[in-house]
Amino acid sequence: MEDEIASMCAIIGASLTGHKVMTATSGPGFSLKQEALGYAVMAEIPCVVVNVQRGGPSTGNPTHVAQGDVMQARWGTHGDHAIVTLTASNHQDVFAMTVEAFNIAETYRTPVILLFDEVVGHMREKLVIPEPGEIPLVERLRTSVPGGVDYHPYLPREDGRLPMSDFGGVHRYNVTGLFHDMWGFPSDNPGVVHGLMRHLVDKIENNAGQLARYKEFELQDADTVLVSYGSAARSALHVVRNRRARGEKIGLLELQTLWPFPAAVVREKCARARSVVVVEMNTGQVMREVKAAVNNPENVFLANRIDGTLITPTDIRNILRLIQGRGV
Amino acid sequence: MAVKDFIRERFFPHIWCPGCGHGIVLNSLLRAVESLGMSKNEIVMVSGIGCSSRISGYLDFHTLHTIHGRALAFATGVKLSRPELNLIVPMGDGDALAIGGNHFIHAARRNIDLTAIVMNNRIYGMTGGQFSPLSGCGVMATTAPFATVDAGFDVVELARAAGATFVARSTAYHVQQLTKLLRDAILHEGFSVVEVLTQCPTYFGRRNKMGGAVEMLKWFKENTTPVGSKAKAENPALIERGIFVQKEMPEYCKAYDQVIERAQKGKK
Numbered sequence: 001m002e003d004e005i006a007s008m009c010a011i012i013g014a015s016l017t018g019h020k021v022m023t024a025t026s027g028p029g030f031s032l033k034q035e036a037l038g039y040a041v042m043a044e045i046p047c048v049v050v051n052v053q054r055g056g057p058s059t060g061n062p063t064h065v066a067q068g069d070v071m072q073a074r075w076g077t078h079g080d081h082a083i084v085t086l087t088a089s090n091h092q093d094v095f096a097m098t099v100e101a102f103n104i105a106e107t108y109r110t111p112v113i114l115l116f117d118e119v120v121g122h123m124r125e126k127l128v129i130p131e132p133g134e135i136p137l138v139e140r141l142r143t144s145v146p147g148g149v150d151y152h153p154y155l156p157r158e159d160g161r162l163p164m165s166d167f168g169g170v171h172r173y174n175v176t177g178l179f180h181d182m183w184g185f186p187s188d189n190p191g192v193v194h195g196l197m198r199h200l201v202d203k204i205e206n207n208a209g210q211l212a213r214y215k216e217f218e219l220q221d222a223d224t225v226l227v228s229y230g231s232a233a234r235s236a237l238h239v240v241r242n243r244r245a246r247g248e249k250i251g252l253l254e255l256q257t258l259w260p261f262p263a264a265v266v267r268e269k270c271a272r273a274r275s276v277v278v279v280e281m282n283t284g285q286v287m288r289e290v291k292a293a294v295n296n297p298e299n300v301f302l303a304n305r306i307d308g309t310l311i312t313p314t315d316i317r318n319i320l321r322l323i324q325g326r327g328v
Numbered sequence: 329m330a331v332k333d334f335i336r337e338r339f340f341p342h343i344w345c346p347g348c349g350h351g352i353v354l355n356s357l358l359r360a361v362e363s364l365g366m367s368k369n370e371i372v373m374v375s376g377i378g379c380s381s382r383i384s385g386y387l388d389f390h391t392l393h394t395i396h397g398r399a400l401a402f403a404t405g406v407k408l409s410r411p412e413l414n415l416i417v418p419m420g421d422g423d424a425l426a427i428g429g430n431h432f433i434h435a436a437r438r439n440i441d442l443t444a445i446v447m448n449n450r451i452y453g454m455t456g457g458q459f460s461p462l463s464g465c466g467v468m469a470t471t472a473p474f475a476t477v478d479a480g481f482d483v484v485e486l487a488r489a490a491g492a493t494f495v496a497r498s499t500a501y502h503v504q505q506l507t508k509l510l511r512d513a514i515l516h517e518g519f520s521v522v523e524v525l526t527q528c529p530t531y532f533g534r535r536n537k538m539g540g541a542v543e544m545l546k547w548f549k550e551n552t553t554p555v556g557s558k559a560k561a562e563n564p565a566l567i568e569r570g571i572f573v574q575k576e577m578p579e580y581c582k583a584y585d586q587v588i589e590r591a592q593k594g595k596k
Contacts, residue, residue, distance in 0.1 A: 002434040006401035009394065013374070013405025016392065017413075021405075039395050167372055167390040168410045174339075174385050176393040185339050185385060186393075 004029035008036035012045045018166035024050035038077030039177045046105035050114040052121040055308045064308030065118040070285040073113045074259050082204035085113040085259035089233040091127045103138035119231035119310050155182035160203050212262035215254040222251030225270050228279035229255040236279040238313045263293035275323050276300045331358045336388050347541030349500035349526030350380050356503050360510035371414050374403040378420035379454045380447040397427030400435045403442050411581035421448040421462035436490035439518045440580035446483050449528035457531030468535040483523040484572050494520035495573035499548035518579050
């Protein structure tokens with residue numbers, strides 16, 4: 001396609017014909033996709049959008065690492081809405097999360113953002129491709145309403161799901177980015193608008209528990225918990241392994257779902273910690289979510305790096321020494 | 329099939345003002361589709377934002393009412409994934425050639441088999457009468473109370489230069505010709521563009537003292553002439569109507585299928 005906007009639009013069109021679709025970009029291209037991303041939220045079109053984060057704002061720091069788009073993934077398109085965002089710290093997990101993203105997109109009829117970063121995007125490492133069938137695949141839920149009988153494309157079933165019908169099939173219906181009724185026809189009726197807004201938000205937020213993907217390392221007795229994601233989690237894991245070897249009670253919670261924010265998981269995993277250190281490459285976008293989630297927000301600290309280079313184990317150790325009152 | 333069988337009566341009344349030309353285009357379009365005997369299931373109509381873009385919702389096809397300027401990009405995704413479907417993309421002048429100008433020239437360049445209809449009323453009607461890239465110089469608009477100073481696009485020349493393989497123009501007055509041109513455009517294999525001069529009495533007509541809908545339709549009658557006519561030679565100010573470009577070039581989806589075939593050679 002001619003630009004990032006066009007590719008976002010094209011995959012939405014292709015998804016409506018019944019195909020699984022994705023588009024990929026980095027930084028400014030992600031900004032360009034935001035309006036059409038909102039369309040996919042509103043019209044409930046399954047699709048996957050990859051943003052390999054680089055330094056920003058603007059043209060920023062191309063081909064250098066950053067994690068500054070966490071909040072853009074959440075709120076980049078205008079208007080109140082819910083969204084699903086997954087991330088990964090290594091290629092095996094990139095593979096798994098990409099499959100997950102398609103499964104979630106089809107299950108919830110939503111765009112899913114894969115928020116990777118430059119380090120994970122550019123590095124090379126081993127990847128074992130599973131045999132077909134090893135990872136469960138979710139196929140699109142299609143309507144069983146036969147041709148000639150009224151099909152309501154936007155009337156949720158009792159379980160909240162909306163069976164689809166492929167463009168080109170027997171059911172002809174309207175898809176719009178306007179608030180719409182069960183026929184897919186535009187409506188500004190306050191009851192319709194309220195109902196659709198609640199549906200769009202609730203179908204994601206009420207399933208935050210089921211959407212939470214994470215990994216944990218050495219959390220069983222940890223009094224220091226590192227919370228991290230993406231390539232920053234690699235450095236965090238390095239610190240945990242080194243310090244465990246020296247007998248320190250330290251562990252890592254690696255988030256793979258960023259949105260809806262897995263607040264319950266974070267609260268539970270950090271409940272016994274004396275200090276929680278969020279390791280990320282921005283000015284604290286996930287740290288603020290962690291502070292909001294835990295019981296003792298005053299014990300949450302930030303270990304970050306915002307200069308376009310990967311945060312190192314030394315950077316994290318320096319913060320730990322400060323917290324522990326040992327100086328830098 | 330009667331023309332009314334193509335309409336979703338449930339979604340009426342429509343939003344168009346009395347005297348608006350869009351309903352005439354809709355009528356012509358349905359007569360063209362009817363004459364082709366196509367199944368409604370084979371037609372996907374993709375539109376953007378604006379008065380003209382609401383046309384999709386009123387019709388009993390697969391209809392995709394998208395975001396401002398991007399209808400051709402959405403349509404490209406539908407067409408590439410299901411090339412056997414017929415894609416009709418009605419757009420307004422601002423939708424197609426201001427915000428959507430980039431997608432317009434690139435769709436033309438690719439020669440993808442879409443039918444683009446530019447319903448040109450030379451104004452943004454839905455949002456209150458702002459001037460568009462097709463208003464042309466010296467036009468009064470809400471955002472140009474002392475008249476516009478920028479030149480307009482010539483849709484036909486733009487489409488031709490960008491590589492469209494079927495380019496035609498008609499008006500809301502010349503409905504018989506319009507129906508025939510829309511029919512030819514839908515049948516054409518490749519990117520086809522039909523510009524339709526249509527009246528917006530509410531904003532363009534009123535601001536430019538052109539009278540009501542009837543006077544504006546008369547203006548189309550008196551200020552247009554068939555392509556290559558003697559009248560045009562005598563009066564270059566006349567706007568030509570008819571087919572300007574009609575040629576065979578490789579169609580994008582077919583060319584793309586060949587790429588897939590080459591790439592998969594020996595792998596299956």
